[in-house]
Amino acid sequence: xxxxxxxxxxxxxxxxxxxxxxxxxxxxxxxxxxxxxxxxxxxxxxxxxxxxxxxxxxxxxxxxxxxxxxxxxxxxxxxxxxxxxxxxxxxxxxxxxxxxxxxxxxxxxxxxxxxxxxxxxxxxxxxxxxxxxxxxxxxxxxxxxxxxxxxxxxxxxxxxxxxxxxxxxxxxxxxxxxxxxxxxxxxxxxxxxxxxxxxxxxxxxxxxxxxxxxxxxxxxxxxxxxxxxxxxxxxxxxxxxxxxxxxxxxxxxxxxxxxxxxxxxxxxxxxxxxxxxxxxxxxxxxxxxxxxxxxxxxxxxxxxxxxxxxxxxxxxxxxxxxxxxxxxxxxxxxxxxxxxxxxxxxxxxxxxxxxxxxxxxxxxxxxxxxxxxxxxxxxxxxxxxxxxxxxxxxxxxxxxxxxxxxxxxxxxxxxxxxxxxxxxxxxxxxxxxxxxxxxxxxxxxxxxxxxxxxxxxxxxxxxxxxxxxxxxxxxxxxxxxxxxxxxxxxxxxxxxxxxxxxxxxxxxxxxxxxxxxxxxxxxxxxxxxxxxxxxxxxxxxxxxxxxxxxxxxxx
Numbered sequence: 001x002x003x004x005x006x007x008x009x010x011x012x013x014x015x016x017x018x019x020x021x022x023x024x025x026x027x028x029x030x031x032x033x034x035x036x037x038x039x040x041x042x043x044x045x046x047x048x049x050x051x052x053x054x055x056x057x058x059x060x061x062x063x064x065x066x067x068x069x070x071x072x073x074x075x076x077x078x079x080x081x082x083x084x085x086x087x088x089x090x091x092x093x094x095x096x097x098x099x100x101x102x103x104x105x106x107x108x109x110x111x112x113x114x115x116x117x118x119x120x121x122x123x124x125x126x127x128x129x130x131x132x133x134x135x136x137x138x139x140x141x142x143x144x145x146x147x148x149x150x151x152x153x154x155x156x157x158x159x160x161x162x163x164x165x166x167x168x169x170x171x172x173x174x175x176x177x178x179x180x181x182x183x184x185x186x187x188x189x190x191x192x193x194x195x196x197x198x199x200x201x202x203x204x205x206x207x208x209x210x211x212x213x214x215x216x217x218x219x220x221x222x223x224x225x226x227x228x229x230x231x232x233x234x235x236x237x238x239x240x241x242x243x244x245x246x247x248x249x250x251x252x253x254x255x256x257x258x259x260x261x262x263x264x265x266x267x268x269x270x271x272x273x274x275x276x277x278x279x280x281x282x283x284x285x286x287x288x289x290x291x292x293x294x295x296x297x298x299x300x301x302x303x304x305x306x307x308x309x310x311x312x313x314x315x316x317x318x319x320x321x322x323x324x325x326x327x328x329x330x331x332x333x334x335x336x337x338x339x340x341x342x343x344x345x346x347x348x349x350x351x352x353x354x355x356x357x358x359x360x361x362x363x364x365x366x367x368x369x370x371x372x373x374x375x376x377x378x379x380x381x382x383x384x385x386x387x388x389x390x391x392x393x394x395x396x397x398x399x400x401x402x403x404x405x406x407x408x409x410x411x412x413x414x415x416x417x418x419x420x421x422x423x424x425x426x427x428x429x430x431x432x433x434x435x436x437x438x439x440x441x442x443x444x445x446x447x448x449x450x451x452x453x454x455x456x457x458x459x460x461x462x463x464x465x466x467x468x469x470x471x472x473x474x475x476x477x478x479x480x481x482x483x484x485x486x487x488x489x490x491x492x493x494x495x496x497x498x499x500x501x502x503x504x505x506x507x508x509x510x511x512x513x514x515x516x517x518x519x520x521x522x523x524x525x526x527x528x529x530x531x532x533x534x535x536x537x538x539x540x541x542x543x544x545x546x547x548x549x550x551x552x553x554x555x
Contacts, residue, residue, distance in 0.1 A: 004110050005554045008118040009118070011259050013074065017408045019257045023089060023290040024048075033126050036117050039252040040265075042210070042282055045289060052288040053089070054322040056077070058297040058377075059306035059366075061359050062499070063489055065341045066331040069110065069379040069409060073327045073416075074297045076113035076408020077377075077423065078114040079260040080416030081293055085422070089291035090115070090264035093279045093299065093360045094129065095122050096197045096271070098532055101540035106554040108266075111409030113416075115256055115264045119551045128205075129167045129196050131250040135218075135243040136199045139340040140164045142239050143223055144179065147187050153232050157189045160224035161513060163530075167196035171533030179188070180421050190536070198274045198530040203484075203518035204281040205247060206268035214251060215244040217517040230489040231476060253283040260413050263290070272299025273489040274530045276308040276520070281317045293427070300489035302326060307454050310370050311435050312482045316519055320433050323426035324366050324374040328359050329405075330384045330392065333427045336499045352388055357501035361456060361492065363401050369436050369453050373426040377419050378541040439480050443470050443512075447523050451507045456543055460507045466523075469512050478514050478521060486524040494526030 002010070011535060016038045020030050029041040058074040074090065081088040092115060095107035100122050103457065112506040115121060124130070140162055145495035147155050173193035179186035194201060200221055208214035219235030226232065234240055252268040265287050268280035277299030278284075287294040306324070313319065329347030331344040337355030339348055359376065366374045375394050378389065393403040404422050407415030437449035444462070453456040462470075473479075493505045511524040524530075534540075543553035 003555055004106065004114060005118060005217060005552065007112060008116050008549070010112055011116060013116055013257060014261045016255060017551045019261065019263050020112065020255060023087070023263050025290065036256065037120060037126065038255045039126060039249065040255050040286060042252055045282070045285055045420065048289045050289045053087075053268045053292045053294050053514055055284075055288060055319060056293060056295045056323050056325065056423055056427065057297065057306060057309060057321045058325045058327060059302040059362070060300070060327040061332060062301040062303065062491060063361055064332040064335040066329060066335045066344055068327050068329055068332050070297055070327045071107060072110045072113045072409050073377050073379055073406055074295055075109040075115055075258050075264075075414040076406065076413060077325065077419055078262045078264070078295045079113065079258055079413025080408070080420035081295070081423070082262045083413045083417060084420050086293050086424070087291045088262060088293040088295060089287035089293055090258065090262060091279050091287040091296040092264060092266045093269040093297070094266050094466045096129065096195065096269055096296070097167045098195050098197070098370055099125070100554070101543070102169040102532065102534050102538050104539065106207050107368045112259060112412035113408040114259050115266060116259060119554060121256065121266055122554055123551070125266070126254050128250040128254070129269070130197060131246050132201050132205055133165055133167055133196045134421070135246040136165045136201045137219070138243060138246065139223065139234055139237070139239050142237050144186055146237060153228040153236055155224050156227045157187060160189070160191075162221070162223035163192050163194045165194045165196045165199045168534040169195065169534045172528065173529065174531045191533070194530040195532060197269055197271045200515045200518055201243070202268065202270045203276055203515055203520075205251065206270055206276070206278060207313070207518055208251065209281060209317070211244065211251065211343060212247060214247060215240050216245050217519070219517070221517040222514055225247070229472065251282060253280060253286050272305040272308060274528060276312050276484050276518070277305040278309050278313045278483070284319070295321060302365060303454050304376055304485070304487060304489055306366065307436065307450060308484060311437070311450070312484060312520055315435055315439075315482055322431070323423050324372050325377050326359070326362055326366065326374055326424065328392070328452065329379045329381060331381055333359060333392070338499070340553055347385045347388060349391060352391055355500055356392065358492075358499070359392070360395060360399060361501040363396065363399050365454055366397065367401065371432045371434050373429050373431055374401055375419070375422045375426060376401055376403045378403060380405050380407050380410065442479055443481070443483060443521055447509060450483065450485055455507060456501065456503070457493065457505055457507045460509060463510045466509050466512050473512070473514050473521060478516065481514070482520045484515070484522045486522055486526060486528045486530070488526055494528075501530070503511070
């Protein structure tokens with residue numbers, strides 16, 4: 001059996017010129033990065049007059065070690081829609097180097113449903129993340145230089161909220177002391193690093209609608225406070241122009257293709273467990289402008305990625321989804337039902353029934369809270385039995401939702417034709433899309449709304465310092481912002497060990513901070529961290545390159 005990277009390397013892609021031409025992109029908008037990838041000038045959006053295509057969101061159950069295949073399903077569904085004669089464009093996030101070298105070993109789909117060139121996409125790509133990291137760290141350098149040069153803005157060095165970043169899992173950098181070595185080397189203070197995908201600049205980058213909007217958002221970033229708690233912004237430091245200069249080319253969406261040649265924008269990549277989990281609005285709007293169907297995904301399970309896609313991205317950018325696909329596997333549901341990974345190949349209807357509430361709760365959230373039509377896509381494995389598949393179908397139909405088997409990993413678009421047909425049907429249905437909370441609700445109440453409606457928690461406990469900070473943020477005018485919940489991806493709760501659909505739990509909010517440029521307030525729950533660490537055996541140990549430059553070990 002071929003590995004993902006071997007399948008990708010055995011495929012002869014179309015020249016990216018032909019991919020762009022096939023969806024009506026004029027040559028003047030195409031900036032080539034070799035024969036198989038290109039950036040598309042965002043000025044295309046100003047000049048392209050086209051009724052926006054249907055917007056399809058692919059999400060999933062809470063992830064497990066058994067795997068769910070959300071990106072694989074997104075890509076395979078797009079290829080299947082193309083096989084049905086639909087004009088479809090994919091919009092995906094870029095992988096972070098952190099999980100590529102940490103756990104995942106790559107994030108460009110799998111099997112015969114991948115975006116390519118997968119090695120490039122997983123490793124550096126067109127340099128977008130490096131540009132974001134450089135802009136982030138330029139701002140950090142300007143903060144410390146301002147303090148060193150006299151601190152005219154009156155920074156309280158104990159209240160600097162802006163961290164440096166690096167796109168790598170490196171727990172050693174979570175908490176550091178910088179500025180040591182004497183007066184010439186800066187003012188000593190505590191600091192720390194976030195992973196690049198958790199930087200507010202990543203969120204701003206993904207929500208910006210133009211260069212002007214990008215610059216204005218960057219200027220609004222709150223980087224610290226004075227001794228009397230007045231916010232200091234990047235605009236106060238006059239940093240926004242230089243930061244925008246670093247980001248101007250990165251802001252152009254990246255065009256690649258699937259193994260079957262379906263046009264794909266891969267652009268931006270905030271994590272959904274510590275950030276808002278969606279690709280750039282530029283890429284989404286470009287895909288909708290160029291195709292009759294845009295298939296996109298949101299990170300991790302629907303309690304994180306889909307909630308943020310709907311409550312943050314759609315709210316801030318005026319989007320309305322036409323259909324939602326919730327991806328699950330029988331194996332993952334049995335894992336939620338208590339079966340260890342080693343035993344998932346054995347039929348176990350009892351464990352499957354015990355794990356089903358995880359899927360059903362996600363389905364009900366989409367259909368009843370957000371009032372959107374959805375379909376459950378079962379990413380089929382050879383070990384799935386007919387009895388197990390029948391149980392999943394029966395339980396979902398009790399909620400009025402159809403279940404479709406997806407075999408795109410093994411068969412590409414051909415294995416997703418039934419799913420494509422159901423998605424096309426759902427897209428023609430009217431829907432009354434709504435958010436899980438209104439704009440005018442207070443920040444504390446918004447957090448409680450997500451916890452009760454989406455997580456099904458009994459309530460929320462706030463650290464006393466969080467309640468004080470909420471009052472402070474609302475007094476500064478941030479009450480109307482949506483909330484971005486930083487929470488474990490493995491559970492509806494803030495405890496990663498509570499699988500399935502746990503009951504009788506409460507969410508603990510231990511910290512809160514404003515992302516004024518992005519336009520939301522981040523609530524950190526449980527033990528979630530904005531700088532991951534590497535596992536005991538990182539994926540990096542399996543990645544290699546031979547003397548011809550051929551990469552192996554990405555999967």
